[in-house]
Amino acid sequence: MAQEPVEQSGNSPVIPGGVAKGARNARQFPFWVWLESRTGVGGSIRHFLMEDIPASAGWPQVFGSVALFLVLTQALTGVLLAINYTPSHDEAYRSVAYVMREVTAGKMIRGLHHWGASFMVVCVALHMAQVFLYGAYKKPREVTWIVGVLLLLLTLAFGLTGYLLPWDNRAYWATMVTVRIASQAPWAGPYLVKLAGASEQLGALTLSRFYALHVLILPAATTVLIGFHLYLVRRHGVTPGAEPLGPNTKFYPRQAFRDVLAIFITFSILFATAAFLNVPIERMADPTDTSYVPRPDWYFLFLFQMLKLFRGSLEPIGSIGLPTLAILALFAVPFLDRTRVRRVRQRITAIGILLLATALWGALTAGAIASSPHQEAPAALEGISTQATQFTPEELAGLGWFRREKCADCHNLVSGGPKEGPNLAGADLQKPREWRIVHFNQSNRGAAHGKNGASHLSLAELNALSVLLAKLTAEHGRELDQAPQPLIDGAEVYTAHACGSCHRVNGSGGEIGPSLNGVATRRSKDWILRHFAAPQALSPGSVMPPYHFSKTEEDAIMTYLLSLPQ
Amino acid sequence: MGRMQAGRRTFCEAAIYVLAGLVATALGLPAGFYLFGSPRNEAQSDWVDAGDISNLPAGAPRQITFVRNRVDGWSVRSTKDSAWVVKDAPGDVTVFAPLCTHLGCAYHWDTKAGVFACPCHGSAFSRSGEVLRGPATRPLDQYVTKIEGARLWLGKTKASAES
Numbered sequence: 028m029a030q031e032p033v034e035q036s037g038n039s040p041v042i043p044g045g046v047a048k049g050a051r052n053a054r055q056f057p058f059w060v061w062l063e064s065r066t067g068v069g070g071s072i073r074h075f076l077m078e079d080i081p082a083s084a085g086w087p088q089v090f091g092s093v094a095l096f097l098v099l100t101q102a103l104t105g106v107l108l109a110i111n112y113t114p115s116h117d118e119a120y121r122s123v124a125y126v127m128r129e130v131t132a133g134k135m136i137r138g139l140h141h142w143g144a145s146f147m148v149v150c151v152a153l154h155m156a157q158v159f160l161y162g163a164y165k166k167p168r169e170v171t172w173i174v175g176v177l178l179l180l181l182t183l184a185f186g187l188t189g190y191l192l193p194w195d196n197r198a199y200w201a202t203m204v205t206v207r208i209a210s211q212a213p214w215a216g217p218y219l220v221k222l223a224g225a226s227e228q229l230g231a232l233t234l235s236r237f238y239a240l241h242v243l244i245l246p247a248a249t250t251v252l253i254g255f256h257l258y259l260v261r262r263h264g265v266t267p268g269a270e271p272l273g274p275n276t277k278f279y280p281r282q283a284f285r286d287v288l289a290i291f292i293t294f295s296i297l298f299a300t301a302a303f304l305n306v307p308i309e310r311m312a313d314p315t316d317t318s319y320v321p322r323p324d325w326y327f328l329f330l331f332q333m334l335k336l337f338r339g340s341l342e343p344i345g346s347i348g349l350p351t352l353a354i355l356a357l358f359a360v361p362f363l364d365r366t367r368v369r370r371v372r373q374r375i376t377a378i379g380i381l382l383l384a385t386a387l388w389g390a391l392t393a394g395a396i397a398s399s400p401h402q403e404a405p406a407a408l409e410g411i412s413t414q415a416t417q418f419t420p421e422e423l424a425g426l427g428w429f430r431r432e433k434c435a436d437c438h439n440l441v442s443g444g445p446k447e448g449p450n451l452a453g454a455d456l457q458k459p460r461e462w463r464i465v466h467f468n469q470s471n472r473g474a475a476h477g478k479n480g481a482s483h484l485s486l487a488e489l490n491a492l493s494v495l496l497a498k499l500t501a502e503h504g505r506e507l508d509q510a511p512q513p514l515i516d517g518a519e520v521y522t523a524h525a526c527g528s529c530h531r532v533n534g535s536g537g538e539i540g541p542s543l544n545g546v547a548t549r550r551s552k553d554w555i556l557r558h559f560a561a562p563q564a565l566s567p568g569s570v571m572p573p574y575h576f577s578k579t580e581e582d583a584i585m586t587y588l589l590s591l592p593q
Numbered sequence: 594m595g596r597m598q599a600g601r602r603t604f605c606e607a608a609i610y611v612l613a614g615l616v617a618t619a620l621g622l623p624a625g626f627y628l629f630g631s632p633r634n635e636a637q638s639d640w641v642d643a644g645d646i647s648n649l650p651a652g653a654p655r656q657i658t659f660v661r662n663r664v665d666g667w668s669v670r671s672t673k674d675s676a677w678v679v680k681d682a683p684g685d686v687t688v689f690a691p692l693c694t695h696l697g698c699a700y701h702w703d704t705k706a707g708v709f710a711c712p713c714h715g716s717a718f719s720r721s722g723e724v725l726r727g728p729a730t731r732p733l734d735q736y737v738t739k740i741e742g743a744r745l746w747l748g749k750t751k752a753s754a755e756s
Contacts, residue, residue: 103620107627111666118668125667131630132623139623280605291612298619441669442662443640445739445746450642452662452671501662502669 076279078261083268084282087161090154091260092286093293097147098249100294101185104140105242112192114238116231119194120311121502127308138301144186146297148326151182159360160377162369163266169361171259174252176357181249186324188241191234196593199229199312200321202237204331208346228314269370310417310544310592313534319545319593322399329391332398415510416590419535420527423518425495426507428488430515432467441504451496452504467492491522517587520580529571532591540571545593552585632666640739640746643676646686647743654679654702654709654720656691657745676736676747677702677709679720689722690734690750700733709733 063069111130112122126133155175158164164172191202206229209219224232276282313319323331330350337345356363368374429435437448467489499507521527527536530543546555554565559581562571576584643659654677661674677689689709693700698713708725709718716729723732737748 100620103624107624113667121667125632129632129667130627131632132626135623136627139620280602280609284605284609287609287612291616294616294619439642445640445642445741445744447742447744449644449744450662500669501671505664505669 076277076283078264078278079275080265080278080282081267082273082276083270084265084276086285086289087157088265088282089286089289090150090157093289094147094150094154095253096290097143097150097293097297098253100297101140101143101147102246104136104143105246107136108140109242114192114235116194116234116312119192119234123193123195123308127306134306135301138304138306139297141306142297142300142304144189145325146293147182148186150293151179155179156381158266159381160371160374161266161268162364162374162377164361165364165367165369166361168259168263168266171256171263172361173358174256174259176354178249178252178256179357180354181245181252183326185241185245185249186326188237188245190324191229191237192241193308194234194312195309196312196319197307197309197321199314200319201323202233203229204321204323206233208334211343212347213343229312266369269368269373310533315534320399322395325392328395329388332391332395335394335398415506415514416592417533418507418510418518419494419498419533420518420521420587421491421494421535422498422507423510423515424488424522425491425493426510427515427519428492429495432492440499440508441501452499452501485523487522487525513583513586514590516583517585517590520576520584521587524574540569543588544591546591547589548593552589555585555588556581639748641674641748643688643745643747645743646678646680646740646745647683649678649680651680651682653704654689656702659747677733678745684740686738686740686745687721688736688738688745688747690736692734693729694731694733695727695729 059069108126111126111133113119123137126137130136158172158175187205191198203225206220206223206225209223210216212219220226222236224230224236322328330346333345333349334342337343364377371378426440429440437446439446439450441452442450495507521532526543529537529539530541531538532543550558558565558571559574559576561573562569641659641661643657646657649655649657656675657678658673658675660671663670663672675691677691679687679689681687691699693711693713693716695711695714695716698711700709700711700716700718702708703710703717706717707720709720709722711717711729714728715726716724717726718729718733719725722735724730734750734752736750739746739748
């Protein structure tokens with residue numbers, strides 16, 4: 028076979044050592060010879076790896092590479108999540124829950140993406156802090172810094188737009204606050220709100236626009252800016268230290284090793300976080316849930332807290348004015364600092380500003396965390412899927428009585444083997460509520476079981492069964508059928524004692540008493556038990572009568588109440 | 594000194610490949626499972642409730658419609674489906690899938706000719722589903738059936754059940 032001669036391109040970099048090694052490989056594998064002659068990829072990679080870097084470069088310079096790695100990880104996990112996601116307000120939540128609950132390794136992939144976003148913010152902040160401390164933004168690297176600030180803003184924009192996509196209560200209400208803040212922007216406010224598709228409330232338009240931003244516009248902008256940032260880094264080189272430590276060295280292998288080790292350590296922590304920490308997902312977004320207290324992600328908590336310091340007409344100063352000033356100051360850093368001092372120990376002002384900014388951010392974030400309601404999930408929540416806690420108590424209790432009354436002898440809830448009665452989801456069940464009550468109580472059901480059909484179900488129980496059937500759809504029923512028994516037992520106690528007459532849970536029930544959603548974040552188990560025994564002692568003026576449950580009932584209702592989502 | 598530097602260089606190069614390999618594996622494995630693993634709860638019942646057939650007259654084939662619940666990723670779709678039922682006596686029914694076995698057109702029962710006739714390419718099938726006239730080469734697809742009380746339940750088609 029004739030071997031094509033390798034043509035030395037006029038633009039090919041000549042790298043001592045690198046070329047020799049590449050040429051040796053090329054001689055061994057004709058395919059590489061052909062590929063190299065056509066693309067020059069190998070030479071480009073060698074050129075990239077053999078970049079001259081100052082001898083002073085070391086561990087502080089690893090953050091840029093780690094940030095780039097995290098961007099790639101976010102892109103990979105983001106694509107994987109996108110193939111199981113629908114950006115519509117009635118399917119987004121279910122698709123995310125599907126990834127978490129049913130897709131193999133779905134929880135891990137979502138964990139990597141969710142926690143990866145936080146790691147990104149930390150890493151970009153550390154990278155910028157290092158550049159700031161070392162004065163690496165100074166002439167001729169001003170534009171490199173400005174592009175870096177733009178990339179920081181894009182990182183935050185990714186966090187902001189991605190926050191809405193799971194379409195749970197947390198996402199909905201936190202984004203609502205964000206949109207309201209944006210609406211306060213002078214001149215641009217109304218246009219921003221309109222662009223976000225949130226003129227009246229958040230809905231299908233908002234979700235699809237945030238999704239388009241998150242997966243189309245922001246990634247495209249990030250790719251372009253990272254490319255430009257890297258080009259500028261190569262053009263101007265890595266900033267040398269204040270004192271030359273010797274002749275320049277090559278990026279590969281020593282600095283490359285440091286970068287890869289830092290990436291390995293970061294990824295190991297991220298992997299462990301994704302494996303062992305639950306990614307929060309609350310109940311599906313409920314625009315009518317006015318009791319919900321929204322919280323942004325941790326890196327925006329300082330802004331959230333700052334709004335508390337500027338009230339009334341001063342609010343736009345905290346929400347728009349100061350953040351805009353801070354961003355402008357970041358852009359202006361290379362032009363404000365005209366000194367030539369690069370030695371870190373002599374950069375007292377820079378160290379002072381960095382410490383002050385960190386302390387301010389830390390204090391505001393700590394203040395926000397301290398003033399947040401207790402969010403830690405109680406032990407009762409463990410092992411109970413969030414999905415199962417979304418149903419109304421009547422539906423869960425109805426399912427309990429469906430199982431206990433052996434309705435399943437004649438009916439499938441959604442699907443199953445052949446039975447005498449129709450499948451309850453999807454069947455022609457356009458019977459009036461009264462008919463259903465009679466059926467549960469008497470003739471048909473009794474006849475089917477060959478007995479006289481007298482029922483011992485209470486009115487509340489009959490009502491729950493009726494609600495179960497009225498709301499049953501194939502989709503709904505499949506999810507409901509997977510609800511764990513302890514939750515169903517608790518809902519039965521709740522329904523049998525008519526708690527729903529005064530309290531609201533998942534949009535169902537009265538409003539005389541407070542909503543019980545998220546009660547675990549507001550009250551301890553002990554407080555709730557004491558409140559059952561003597562409501563007026565803890566809530567003076569309450570009209571709630573005392574309840575004395577059996578131990579079994581008490582365990583069941585506490586498991587249920589403490590599991591209720593926000 | 595030179596040997597020490599060479600050793601350090603070799604160590605760095607080896608460490609780069611090992612660490613990068615570990616990270617790629619730790620990312621690639623979950624991604625592979627995510628893409629190619631079977632979702633939990635994917636299995637669904639083969640049986641479909643086709644409704645009460647106690648009032649269906651014996652004799653001429655009748656087309657029935659019913660609702661089929663299909664699990665489709667994170668949603669369950671209730672879709673309308675149909676089948677041709679040939680009832681000879683209570684409890685003795687034959688049920689055919691509603692599409693011609695030639696190219697999947699919907700056929701109908703030609704009362705005058707007493708055959709299942711496909712309007713697309715002229716295939717004809719007997720009341721028992723046998724091919725009377727081509728271009729179809731195989732009989733109509735027949736469902737596995739079961740009758741519970743008055744309700745007809747349809748399983749897979751016999752051809753797919755055998756395969």
